[in-house]
Amino acid sequence: MEGAFDLMHFGHMNAFRLGRSLGTYLVVGINSDESITECKAPPLMNNDERRAMVQSCKFVDEVVENIPYIMNKEYIDWIFKTYNVDFIIHGDDPCIVDGRDVYETAKQAGKFRTIPRTEGVSTTDILGRMLLLTKEHHMKAGSAGVLGSQSKFLTTTRLLQLFSANVKSPTEDMRVIYIDGAWDMFHPGHVAILKAVKERGDYLIVGIHGDACVNKNRGMNLPLLNLHERVLSVLGCRFVDDVLIDAPYEISSEMISSLRIAEVIHGTCDEDDGYSSDKDERYRYAKEKGIFHMVKNPSTFCLKTIFERVRKNQEIFTTRFERKRNSETQHYKQKYNESSTS
Template structure:
């Protein structure tokens, strides 16, 4: 039977459908139950709604909600996205202004010094990451030489709990950074006036430098004595990364920190505390909010030059996740086997495919910056192919392909062309430290780290709120 598409036909169809719906068992049972409930609470039968009225009011309510979402709710969503976009643009502008300020400070320092200007920075540098390396880069830009003091295990433990890495592991990480000229081991966590005098005289220090975030221990500014002497300068912290955030990723075991694209409103959120209605895992797990720009890559690539004619190019690839002392040691050994070292960094997808779980802990952009900051690496191949091809060998003029003996993945077809070309070599690392060691240490003290992270997250949120006048991604 043909459906009548005329106005009368459509009206009749809707009426017949509505009548059938109203007379259905489901609606009738619902209305009967509603009448019983209304009667029990003392509502007179004379005002009990009929089935027609119940269906009509229900449909009107649904229609109202749909219209509200379409006309108003979507505009709120668009507004949140716009605020997120504004926040990202503001952060980029802050980076530009900070760079300009550093340049001006650098020029002023050199004019005052009349030549060499020696900068001193200190810290724990536990689980050192590209944020620390960027601080070194900024600090060195204020002078001509950067001397870095590494706090001792004992002083760190006394002030803020035991570090994840040992003295030797943290020293190796700092020594391996290309922005560092000299390292002083065993520095105290709290810089006293006497120790500051000792450092300034012994190492001929012109300025003591630290990030612009507060560094307070037991209510005392760690750098108070340096400020009193006019020997203190601050640098902006690297936004979007901290040791706290990285440990949170390891504990939470999600992939939210992997490289994302576009503006996603959750990316601008600064996690609030559990008392505000969020679970503990939300406190621990914020994905990377680091803003990767061509400028930052360029600054980390300073000094990168193409290999000269006749130089032996060595290639070594990997995930380089949680860039640590083991990585630095084997890259140093690989560099000794040639003249020019290229480090290939695999994508998040490739690393996760072969290592599973929530690996890598650091996303591609973060890992690239960490490797670029290593003094033994001459260049970095970003999003390196998992399988080394003849074309790749020819294009990069690779003389030797190196693989660490401790690498868990099977050689398989990955290195087939390098093996056939006689340029493949497997080497042992001078340091047996690995990412597994970091996991074991974190998990062994999980509760302590969770409590520490919750406290630190609150401090980080307050820092960003004050910096941008934002509250959880919304303007105040």
């Protein structure tokens, strides 16, 4: 499977899961910045950031970098020979550049398979939410002319179960680590802190705050992704052993005992310069038990990084959003019209 995986989200993770289900080992190729820019537009995230995101997904076994956006026969032959690949996988939506099917060569070789696209989520939709930071993606649709729309993703217990595959309870001898947060628009900074924190113990539980809690503490129109979307994003990370859904903001003594937490972590980053744990009452019981620690995030990437890049190139991304939105609308209209008439 290959792609740009720019602004990687749980829809991409689900594609990896589906792709891997067709075999036993999933190799994911990541298009280079240059090839994406040439065929589409400059990506929001660079090669290293996109690689970190793909490598962090628990459904991915191996990553290949600097893959060309359009496959030719030489490249296809190299992939099959070098990585012993049986099939090249892509979603069921068309991928056309300059009137040419990107996967034409793979299809001609009989080595192409499709997987259903994860409906209700796309990079286009998330980009639209960021462009105006509208709250409408948490409310019922009604306002006209808004870029960000209500989340159309349908979270089922089956999908949560599939993303929770191989989640096991910690054994008595395991050191359980707990860290909580919003985890909005899961990004390389999140991956970096989760990897660092996981190294402090054997079992990592990640608390994910509810939408109202995030909005109260972060303000603006955050979170960009609703609770269910954020849960799937975190569950897809290979450094996470389990998640606490709609986690309480204050970590109680009972919660520490119930989950057998050995250490409570607060991850800090550059934008937390004014943060003082002494004034943060939600960690009071963890401090009293002597199990609270602050860990500096090794990455400087944060949600603000994404916002700044979008704002800096707002006109480019608005044009890109409108073009992709029209393309996606046409795809689903054709898909469901065909299925209803067949």
